[in-house]
Amino acid sequence: MKSPCLDISLSAQGVVFICLQCKNSLILQVSMGFSQDFLEKAFLLLLTAGLSGFSIPYILKQIDDRKLREQKIVDARRIEEQKEFDARKLQEQKEFDASLIRENNILDAQIKLLENLSAALWELQLLSLAVSYYKVHPNQERYELSLKNYDEKSWSLFKDVRCEISKASRLVSKKSITIYWSFLV
Structure with a gap:
C-alpha cells in the first residue's frame, strides 16, 4: 500500500x-x-519486466528513426536521379530540336538552290530555243533579235548557274556536285 x-x-x-x-x-x-532464492528471482523478474517495458520501445524507436533517415536518403537520391534524368532528357530534347531546325534550314536552302538553278537553266534553255526556232523558221528579224538577246543574257545566266552550283557544294552530296559540274563542262 x-x-x-x-x-x-x-x-x-x-x-x-x-x-x-x-x-x-x-x-x-x-x-x-519466502526464501532468498524466490525473492531474488521475483526481483529479477520485476527488473526484467521494467527494463523491457522501457528498453524495447526505446530500441524500436531507434530502429524506426534509423529506417526513416535511410528512407530519406534513398528518397533524396531518387529525387536527385530524377532531376538528372529530367535534365538529360531536356538536353536531349533541345539537341533534337536544334537538329530539326538545322535540317529544316538545310532543306529550305536546298529548295531555294534548286529553284534558283531551275529558273536560270530554264531561262537559258528558252533563249537557246528561241535562236534555234527562228533560224529554222524563216524570220530573219526575229532570229537576229533572239540571237542578240541570247548573247546579252546567256553570260549572266551561266554565271548564275555556276554560282548556284558553288553554293550546292555545301548543301548536296558529292555525287550531285559532280553531276552539276559535268553539266557545265
Missing part, C-alpha cells in the same frame, strides 16, 4: 516502510515463508 507520505517495499530482510517526509525507515521482518 502507498500513501502520500509512506512507501512500502519488499526486501530480502522483510517489508520496508519508508516515511517520505522524514526519510526514516522501518524494517519489519515478516515471515511469509
